[in-house]
Amino acid sequence: xxxxxxxxxxxxxxxxxxxxxxxxxxxxxxxxxxxxxxxxxxxxxxxxxxxxxxxxxxxxxxxxxxxxxxxxxxxxxxxxxxxxxxxxxxxxxxxxxxxxxxxxxxxxxxxxxxxxxxxxxxxxxxxxxxxxxxxxxxxxxxxxxxxxxxxxxxxxxxxxxxxxxxxxxxxxxxxxxxxxxxxxxxxxxxxxxxxxxxxxxxxxxxxxxxxxxxxxxxxxxxxxxxxxxxxxxxxxxxxxxxxxxxxxxxxxxxxxxxxxxxxxxxxxxxxxxxxxxxxxxxxxxxxxxxxxxxxxxxxxxxxxxxxxxxxxxxxxxxxxxxxxxxxxxxxxxxxxxxxxxxxxxxxxxxxxxxxxxxxxxxxxxxxxxxxxxxxxxxxxxxxxxxxxxxxxxxxxxxxxxxxxxxxxxxxxxxxxxxxxxxxxxxxxxxxxxxxxxxxxxxxxxxxxxxxxxxxxxxxxxxxxxxxxxxxxxxxxxxxxxxxxxxxxxxxxxxxxxxxxxxxxxxxxxxxxxxxxxxxxxxxxxxxxxxxxxxxxxxxxxxxxxxxxxxxxxxxxxxxxxxxxxxxxxxxxxxxxxxxxxxxxxxxxxxxxxxxxxxxxxxxxxxxxxxxxxxxxxxxxxxxxxxxxxxxxxxxxxxxxxxxxxxxxxxxxxxxxxxxxxxxxxxxxxxxxxxxxxxxxxxxxxxxxxxxxxxxxxxxxxxxxxxxxxxxxxxxxxxxxxxxx
Numbered sequence: 001x002x003x004x005x006x007x008x009x010x011x012x013x014x015x016x017x018x019x020x021x022x023x024x025x026x027x028x029x030x031x032x033x034x035x036x037x038x039x040x041x042x043x044x045x046x047x048x049x050x051x052x053x054x055x056x057x058x059x060x061x062x063x064x065x066x067x068x069x070x071x072x073x074x075x076x077x078x079x080x081x082x083x084x085x086x087x088x089x090x091x092x093x094x095x096x097x098x099x100x101x102x103x104x105x106x107x108x109x110x111x112x113x114x115x116x117x118x119x120x121x122x123x124x125x126x127x128x129x130x131x132x133x134x135x136x137x138x139x140x141x142x143x144x145x146x147x148x149x150x151x152x153x154x155x156x157x158x159x160x161x162x163x164x165x166x167x168x169x170x171x172x173x174x175x176x177x178x179x180x181x182x183x184x185x186x187x188x189x190x191x192x193x194x195x196x197x198x199x200x201x202x203x204x205x206x207x208x209x210x211x212x213x214x215x216x217x218x219x220x221x222x223x224x225x226x227x228x229x230x231x232x233x234x235x236x237x238x239x240x241x242x243x244x245x246x247x248x249x250x251x252x253x254x255x256x257x258x259x260x261x262x263x264x265x266x267x268x269x270x271x272x273x274x275x276x277x278x279x280x281x282x283x284x285x286x287x288x289x290x291x292x293x294x295x296x297x298x299x300x301x302x303x304x305x306x307x308x309x310x311x312x313x314x315x316x317x318x319x320x321x322x323x324x325x326x327x328x329x330x331x332x333x334x335x336x337x338x339x340x341x342x343x344x345x346x347x348x349x350x351x352x353x354x355x356x357x358x359x360x361x362x363x364x365x366x367x368x369x370x371x372x373x374x375x376x377x378x379x380x381x382x383x384x385x386x387x388x389x390x391x392x393x394x395x396x397x398x399x400x401x402x403x404x405x406x407x408x409x410x411x412x413x414x415x416x417x418x419x420x421x422x423x424x425x426x427x428x429x430x431x432x433x434x435x436x437x438x439x440x441x442x443x444x445x446x447x448x449x450x451x452x453x454x455x456x457x458x459x460x461x462x463x464x465x466x467x468x469x470x471x472x473x474x475x476x477x478x479x480x481x482x483x484x485x486x487x488x489x490x491x492x493x494x495x496x497x498x499x500x501x502x503x504x505x506x507x508x509x510x511x512x513x514x515x516x517x518x519x520x521x522x523x524x525x526x527x528x529x530x531x532x533x534x535x536x537x538x539x540x541x542x543x544x545x546x547x548x549x550x551x552x553x554x555x556x557x558x559x560x561x562x563x564x565x566x567x568x569x570x571x572x573x574x575x576x577x578x579x580x581x582x583x584x585x586x587x588x589x590x591x592x593x594x595x596x597x598x599x600x601x602x603x604x605x606x607x608x609x610x611x612x613x614x615x616x617x618x619x620x621x622x623x624x625x626x627x628x629x630x631x632x633x634x635x636x637x638x639x640x641x642x643x644x645x646x647x648x649x650x651x652x653x654x655x656x657x658x659x660x661x662x663x664x665x666x667x668x669x670x671x672x673x674x675x676x677x678x679x680x681x682x683x684x685x686x687x688x689x690x691x692x693x694x695x696x697x698x699x700x701x702x703x704x705x706x707x708x709x710x711x712x713x714x715x716x717x718x719x720x721x722x723x724x
Contacts, residue, residue, distance in 0.1 A: 033238070036234065040056035041053075041076075041087045042054060042219055049064075055223055083166075087169055087170070088182070088222070091630070102116075126143070139167075145159065169248070170248075174483065180192075182229075187476055189225070190221050235469065241260075242256050242257060250484075250490070251494060254492045255508065261431055265318060266314070280375060282514055282518075283519075285538065286526075287367075289571060291535055292571045293570070294569075295535060295545060298543060299544050299545065301561065301563070302560065302563050303521065304561045313557060314516055315338050323402055324400070324401055330395055337402060339378075339399050340376055341378075341379055341399075342395070343358065343385075345358065346372040355529055357391050359375075363695060364696070364697060379398060379400070381520075381526070388526065435485060442485060450470060450471050451470040528548055532545075566580040572669055580597060582609070582612075587606040601667065607623070607625045621669045622666065626665075639655060
């Protein structure tokens, strides 16, 4: 029996029990997956006004005077409950349809904090917006309440929710480029002649004269294609056991993949490295041009599945598996353990000056490989540099993860124990290699036109449904769909390297793991740099003048692929080159493979093509092209008053946030400041300069986070008190 004096405690316990039950039900609901209801969303502008906002499933909103921000909000909120709204690129629509309709104060708050709440003047509701630039727009509608109370953490339960809308920008599920090209690569292009003819009108005055009905038809095609393509993406990932909950691109799939791998269980314990050390340790790949000019016999090698392979080689750093030890002036045997070392190096009389061994970042974040420098590096890359025997390398200290030895091995000699220890690492992320295997299986399934789901844990009915669905889809599925798998694998690295959002670290941020991945890639490149043949390197590829791998393209865990052998190539500066004979047809008729032959680093390829022969002959050294760009309000707010005045003086018009404005893209044959081609001889290897590396922008970003000096819980409270 419950006595009266204990009733408050009793009801408190019952309340907590029901709360726990509610949490369990919500978790169970999240654990089940249903096919989401998707709507494609797109809009159009005429005469400088955003006049059309449309859905694949609902009648469009058309206002020739221009759609207001409140109309934009209402249209999204009017979607059926639970609808996921997706646009191929939403930056333009949100800039024109929403942000430009807010007042300046509202825009600043939303762009600075990602959150905004305001009371509408035309109806008794409070609108709350969460906008992650270029990714996600969330809008909530509540019964109107005082804004101070609305943001009060203790009064948030008083909010009376009415409606919600979600709009995702889904272009990051593809690396194919423009909308029509992406749709065509995935066999999703509807009425190709009509769509291409309409696209060609964009940017011309005739576009402003397109009749309303024709504009709506064109726009609806885009909405429908976006919807169908997104469903294709969703079913693809479901077929390999990844049920998307968010739709921001490959990163959404990668987060689920990392969760399935329980990757956080293998993170290093806190306190082993400071954020300052980790930010200095993390450096991206190795992109360098070693010689320029016209070069014969060009071999293009690609390091296959580089990021996925490197991720699988990271050992478990759980305190249950390893203990950390710091050693001053370590031996080569010490460096064979997983760990990080403080290294310095300089050239000697025998140094081949074509390259430096290890990277450094300058104050602007640019990466160099100088002949003299110092920094923190993963041991595997340090060992590779030492093996080249080309520089004087000194290791001041190393911090290594030593695997724990089982108790029954205590009587071993030190040499036996060390040998055993190095073999006791556990590599739980080896499972990630299944991504490579699954990609191969998907390729076979596409070629075969069918796929089995018997090992995916589905009940018999769902299994049959998915197999029948795949029999319909796979024969029409292009190999480009495999980019969805590769993109997820590479984005696992991206989630580990994800930068702070504001002053908060993302969930899977681990710069020790992320830096190992890029370090492993650089080590593979360093192993094969040869003075007499190297032309250039990128993060996971190298171009050289001879078949350096011979018939064997497997080097330990690294697997290389000879993409192609070209009779010749021309290399201007880093990232700007042509391979073989370029197509003679107009650039807009080039295929995706054709475009891989000509890299221009931001300058429009069609413009550079017009003068490419002059650059090759040396009669032209620089080109500047004005490219129309929609920069958005976030970029606009970074421009100084002086910059805006100079822009108007140069172009005779204002720089605007929500209009296509000219921006100059320049390319100079003399612009590669990293390298000095001596005496003007384009065939002499270059000498790396020594950059200023006091502290880079990337390092400062992480140092700012560390400087907060608050716990994650304290930071959450700070954020909640500001944005709810």
